[in-house]
Amino acid sequence: MSILTIILCILLPPLAVFLKHGLGSEFLISLLLTLVGWLPGVIYAFYVTGK
Known part of the structure; x- marks a missing residue:
């Protein structure tokens, strides 16, 4: 990364x-996660891009 x-x-x-x-x-x-809340979007982005 x-x-x-x-x-x-x-x-x-x-x-x-x-x-x-x-x-x-x-x-x-x-x-959608970023629109709901910034932190869930960040966590998911790290999870997905780290695969």
Whole structure:
């Protein structure tokens, strides 16, 4: 995981997931979790991009 990915996971979780996996179910889940609360979006982004 690069420094850019880590920064994006913290600041813009859906963008980090989009750059890693494209426009798919992972992105939509990340977007919804970020809209519900920032922290769940960050946790999910780290989980998905770390796979």
